[in-house]
Amino acid sequence: MVLSLRDLSVEAAGRALVDRLNIDVQAGRIVGLVGPNGSGKSTALRCVYRALRPTSGAVLLDGTDLTSLKPRDSARSIAALTQESQTELDFTVEEVVALGRAPHARGNHPLTARERALCRQSMERLDVTHLADRSVLTLSGGERQRVLVARALVQEPRVLVLDEPTNHLDVRHQVELLSFLRGSGLTVLTALHDLNLAAAACDRIAVLSSGSLVATGSPAEVLTPELVRKVFGVDVTVVHHPRTGAPHLIYDLTATAPSALPDAPPEGRHS
Numbered sequence: 001m002v003l004s005l006r007d008l009s010v011e012a013a014g015r016a017l018v019d020r021l022n023i024d025v026q027a028g029r030i031v032g033l034v035g036p037n038g039s040g041k042s043t044a045l046r047c048v049y050r051a052l053r054p055t056s057g058a059v060l061l062d063g064t065d066l067t068s069l070k071p072r073d074s075a076r077s078i079a080a081l082t083q084e085s086q087t088e089l090d091f092t093v094e095e096v097v098a099l100g101r102a103p104h105a106r107g108n109h110p111l112t113a114r115e116r117a118l119c120r121q122s123m124e125r126l127d128v129t130h131l132a133d134r135s136v137l138t139l140s141g142g143e144r145q146r147v148l149v150a151r152a153l154v155q156e157p158r159v160l161v162l163d164e165p166t167n168h169l170d171v172r173h174q175v176e177l178l179s180f181l182r183g184s185g186l187t188v189l190t191a192l193h194d195l196n197l198a199a200a201a202c203d204r205i206a207v208l209s210s211g212s213l214v215a216t217g218s219p220a221e222v223l224t225p226e227l228v229r230k231v232f233g234v235d236v237t238v239v240h241h242p243r244t245g246a247p248h249l250i251y252d253l254t255a256t257a258p259s260a261l262p263d264a265p266p267e268g269r270h271s
């Protein structure tokens with residue numbers, strides 16, 4: 001299933017938060033949305049999972065405008081893990097994961113044997129089986145994040161929209177989640193802050209700055225020192241993974257630290 005953002009714009013408070021964005025995610029591919037804080041990543045993703053209506057432009061699913069689909073129908077195709085994904089109810093992990101079946105539910109029918117097996121598989125895949133009976137209110141940030149990914153998978157979507165899915169995850173769970181996504185065959189659009197994880201996981205990277213798309217291409221095409229300096233204001237050295245060839249950014253903290261601390265006290269003062 002192909003996901004396309006076509007001339008997508010969102011305006012609020014008299015300014016463009018997202019400005020005529022054009023992004024295509026081919027079937028089974030992963031596109032990473034990167035950019036500084038406030039550049040419009042979450043706003044663009046909200047239009048895809050229909051939490052926000054674009055001011056103009058459209059989101060297309062295999063060429064069909066999402067707004068022509070009933071929310072329940074688009075929810076069968078698109079699952080989202082968002083900054084707003086709530087787990088504030090006193091549900092167990094197992095119950096929250098099962099909620100992923102809601103768009104497929106027929107009335108109040110209990111889950112079928114196949115659906116229960118699907119929930120078990122997703123919990124195993126996300127390493128949360130041991131938490132099945134725990135209240136989600138008691139989970140750590142990373143555990144909760146993994147439960148939400150399991151819930152999204154149970155939805156059996158063909159498109160996954162993820163806003164910072166590696167937030168709170170330790171390095172093992174970051175790597176496991178992104179390598180799972182790579183092998184999943186799902187069409188994935190994901191906002192990521194970690195440019196090295198984006199380079200390792202994504203087929204293509206789209207770079208946002210002040211609501212506009214400033215670069216798009218393979219990680220090697222996009223993640224150049226010039227682009228990173230221009231968009232993020234940071235000096236990097238780019239090396240390449242010895243086996244995959246993926247670019248890897250090395251940050252020079254001594255080069256950026258002084259200007260990043262405008263109110264730094266004079267040298268020699270210690271608190």
Ligand SMILES: Nc1ncnc2c1ncn2[C@@H]1O[C@H](COP(=O)(O)OP(=O)(O)OP(=O)(O)O)[C@@H](O)[C@H]1O
Pocket residue numbers: 012013017035036037038039040041042043044
């Ligand atoms: N409803 C709104 N009204 C006014 N401004 C908004 C609204 N929603 C978001 N913004 C602003 O739009 C800009 C883009 O926000 P958005 O959350 O999309 O950025 P982001 O790239 O996801 O940032 P981050 O990396 O910090 O998560 C920000 O400056 C934000 O303050």
